[in-house]
Amino acid sequence: MSDNQLPDTGRAAGNAVAPPLSRRRFLSVAGLGAGAAAAGAGALRPGPAVAAGPDPNIVPVPAWSKTLGPGVNVNPYGKPSKFEKDVVRREVTWLTASSESSVSFTPLYALDGVITPNGLCFVRHHGGEAEIDPDKYRFMIHGMVDKELVFTLDDIKRMPGRVNRAYFLECAANSGMEWRGAQLNGCQFTHGMIHNVFYTGVPLRAFLDMAGVKPKGKWVLAEGADAAVMTRSIPIEKALDDCLVAFAMNGEALRPEQGYPVRLVVPGWEGNMWIKWLRRIKVGDQPWQQREETSKYTDLLADGRSRRFTFIMDAKSVVTSPSPQAPLRQKGPNVLTGIAWSGRGSIKRVDVSLDGGRNWTTARLEGPVMPMAMTRFYLDFDWAGQELMVQSRAMDDTGYVQPTKNELRAVRGTNSIYHNNGIQTWLVRSNGETENVEVG
Amino acid sequence: MWKSAEALLVASALLLAAPAGAAPEAKGAPAKAGAQNVGGQKAAQEHAKPQQAVNVSTAAPAPAARAIALGRPALPEEIAAWNIDVRADGEGLPEGKGSVKQGEELFLHNCAVCHGEFGEGAGRWPVLAGGQGTLKSDRPEKTIGSFWPYASTVFDYVHRAMPFGNNQSLTADETYAIVAYLLNLNDLVPEGYVLSKENFPKVALPNEANFYEDDRETTEKAFWKKDPCMTNCSGEVHVTARAQILNVTPDGEAPKGNLE
Numbered sequence: 096m097s098d099n100q101l102p103d104t105g106r107a108a109g110n111a112v113a114p115p116l117s118r119r120r121f122l123s124v125a126g127l128g129a130g131a132a133a134a135g136a137g138a139l140r141p142g143p144a145v146a147a148g149p150d151p152n153i154v155p156v157p158a159w160s161k162t163l164g165p166g167v168n169v170n171p172y173g174k175p176s177k178f179e180k181d182v183v184r185r186e187v188t189w190l191t192a193s194s195e196s197s198v199s200f201t202p203l204y205a206l207d208g209v210i211t212p213n214g215l216c217f218v219r220h221h222g223g224e225a226e227i228d229p230d231k232y233r234f235m236i237h238g239m240v241d242k243e244l245v246f247t248l249d250d251i252k253r254m255p256g257r258v259n260r261a262y263f264l265e266c267a268a269n270s271g272m273e274w275r276g277a278q279l280n281g282c283q284f285t286h287g288m289i290h291n292v293f294y295t296g297v298p299l300r301a302f303l304d305m306a307g308v309k310p311k312g313k314w315v316l317a318e319g320a321d322a323a324v325m326t327r328s329i330p331i332e333k334a335l336d337d338c339l340v341a342f343a344m345n346g347e348a349l350r351p352e353q354g355y356p357v358r359l360v361v362p363g364w365e366g367n368m369w370i371k372w373l374r375r376i377k378v379g380d381q382p383w384q385q386r387e388e389t390s391k392y393t394d395l396l397a398d399g400r401s402r403r404f405t406f407i408m409d410a411k412s413v414v415t416s417p418s419p420q421a422p423l424r425q426k427g428p429n430v431l432t433g434i435a436w437s438g439r440g441s442i443k444r445v446d447v448s449l450d451g452g453r454n455w456t457t458a459r460l461e462g463p464v465m466p467m468a469m470t471r472f473y474l475d476f477d478w479a480g481q482e483l484m485v486q487s488r489a490m491d492d493t494g495y496v497q498p499t500k501n502e503l504r505a506v507r508g509t510n511s512i513y514h515n516n517g518i519q520t521w522l523v524r525s526n527g528e529t530e531n532v533e534v535g
Numbered sequence: 536m537w538k539s540a541e542a543l544l545v546a547s548a549l550l551l552a553a554p555a556g557a558a559p560e561a562k563g564a565p566a567k568a569g570a571q572n573v574g575g576q577k578a579a580q581e582h583a584k585p586q587q588a589v590n591v592s593t594a595a596p597a598p599a600a601r602a603i604a605l606g607r608p609a610l611p612e613e614i615a616a617w618n619i620d621v622r623a624d625g626e627g628l629p630e631g632k633g634s635v636k637q638g639e640e641l642f643l644h645n646c647a648v649c650h651g652e653f654g655e656g657a658g659r660w661p662v663l664a665g666g667q668g669t670l671k672s673d674r675p676e677k678t679i680g681s682f683w684p685y686a687s688t689v690f691d692y693v694h695r696a697m698p699f700g701n702n703q704s705l706t707a708d709e710t711y712a713i714v715a716y717l718l719n720l721n722d723l724v725p726e727g728y729v730l731s732k733e734n735f736p737k738v739a740l741p742n743e744a745n746f747y748e749d750d751r752e753t754t755e756k757a758f759w760k761k762d763p764c765m766t767n768c769s770g771e772v773h774v775t776a777r778a779q780i781l782n783v784t785p786d787g788e789a790p791k792g793n794l795e
Contacts, residue, residue: 192659243609277778384623386692399670451772531778
């Protein structure tokens with residue numbers, strides 16, 4: 096399959112050559128749905144290679160092995176260990192004028208597997224978080240249809256044909272601050288406007304078929320009930336294909352900040368279109384040219400002209416560890432890991448470079464590989480303490496290969512804000528500290 | 536592998552679906568391999584008591600070819616309450632009108648605290664006027680006058696989502712007036728201008744022609760590569776930019792490495 100020999104930089108300088116990766120592979124359970132999702136890998140604490148004396152963590156009996164801990168329902172809704180208190184969403188306050196029309200970032204550096212915990216999914220609001228009483232929630236379909244209809248939440252949950260699908264949701268502006276150069280130090284901030292969860296819902300098509308789309312109906316307008324009353328135009332082909340009217344994420348009701356009780360799921364397409372607090376679908380014969388598809392979510396290119404309706408999120412990847420928030424802590428065996436995704440289909444391959452893109456090794460995809468969903472990759476390697484320039488490069492099943500930032504800039508310039516899927520470089524210094532850089 | 540799911544069909548006064556055979560023509564993506572309906576609609580019509588329908592579904596459910604007694608007809612007043620969007624051709628514009636002068640007054644009271652008296656923006660709040668001729672520059676100023684393609688969007692968005700924190704508080708006339716003032720700030724209409732439903736579609740914004748559909752599959756065709764380079768892909772590689780120099784990341788410094 097792939098060449099398991101690391102490029103020169105991956106070899107222990109002056110020491111033994113790293114053995115082929117296959118000999119050091121972890122035992123993995125392959126197969127659909129058997130992806131191991133080890134949640135929140137904490138930083139390794141260094142321990143001496145040879146014990147100077149008995150380990151105090153072993154020899155006296157620790158408190159937690161002697162006295163009773165809390166009972167089974169101290170936390171009726173469980174929460175993470177107090178030792179994981181830093182694994183939280185974060186905000187970059189200088190990005191926006193107001194926290195109610197802003198974004199917080201998923202702590203990708205501390206996560207593993209492919210499912211984003213509900214409480215850590217990045218949040219993007221335009222008018223703050225709407226608090227909607229599910230009994231008062233209404234969903235309307237109208238416009239160029241045979242029957243204009245209103246549904247309650249109960250109606251939606253009684254619809255036949257319910258499905259479960261995992262999809263990534265990536266903000267169109269993810270990595271947007273990096274167009275002009277390396278700016279933020281951490282994959283949480285450079286790539287954290289993304290999450291990947293399992294949605295439960297009903298295909299939008301079921302509602303459109305009930306209403307009966309007229310032959311002239313070529314677009315739908317989706318609208319939210321929040322204080323931004325967010326609207327986006329979506330082509331009818333997409334609306335009838337795989338969009339979902341979703342009411343659950345990762346098995347429980349949507350979080351309020353993710354659109355409780357109902358949101359639109361638009362697989363593979365920019366997050367702005369995934370209308371939260373979904374209240375209305377209008378069918379029409381042309382796009383509406385709303386603010387979020389004219390002033391915003393249009394891509395200004397170097398010649399002063401702009402692309403519009405750049406719906407699809409292209410193939411992209413990032414190494415989450417090592418990264419600025421997850422430095423290397425020990426020489427010797429290390430696990431490089433990251434995520435890849437594509438709005439055009441499934442991830443077919445991820446290559447990793449440790450020398451700034453001169454040489455590449457194909458990484459191991461582990462866990463479910465699903466269309467338009469986050470895919471996890473690993474590269475087990477030995478580190479002798481030399482500087483590394485770590486990159487990852489995703490390829491999807493359409494043959495699209497993630498470009499470098501400079502390849503993107505050559506086509507688009509540096510002012511398009513959105514759709515930056517360029518290859519990320521992390522510089523790992525000899526002391527393990529890692530920073531966001533660009534190379535050339 | 537796939538189990539048959541049994542669904543109860545309850546005959547109801549709210550039966551809304553079209554009769555069998557009158558399903559709307561499928562558009563766009565072909566229906567996925569899907570449900571075979573056995574004894575659904577027809578049986579429900581023949582018997583007053585609940586019937587069983589057997590659905591054999593694969594990957595994605597195809598549209599149900601039978602009546603679904605869910606939802607209810609939307610009333611005209613309900614549709615009118617939510618159906619406030621305005622399209623580029625003027626469809627959806629409400630009756631009404633407003634002058635630049637009225638708009639200036641309204642803008643100073645409702646908008647200037649964030650957007651500045653002349654739409655120049657206060658602090659980090661959006662700039663609404665000016666910036667013409669800057670789109671090719673290093674730091675483009677994207678405003679209604681320099682960037683937005685359609686005046687309809689200004690009306691729709693102000694009416695829908697402004698003032699920030701008190702949206703949908705402006706009447707149709709007030710919105711026409713504020714849009715008239717914004718057009719005047721951008722040197723697109725004279726000071727004596729009155730904007731109305733009737734003359735609205737005549738208002739063209741300067742940048743309309745400079746938007747085009749997503750063309751990535753053509754202009755970025757080079758990104759579809761059969762065999763990307765794997766070895767000796769470049770000469771020496773050097774660091775050309777460092778985020779740490781900017782030092783704008785929250786929580787100050789990145790965590791320290793911890794080596795023996």
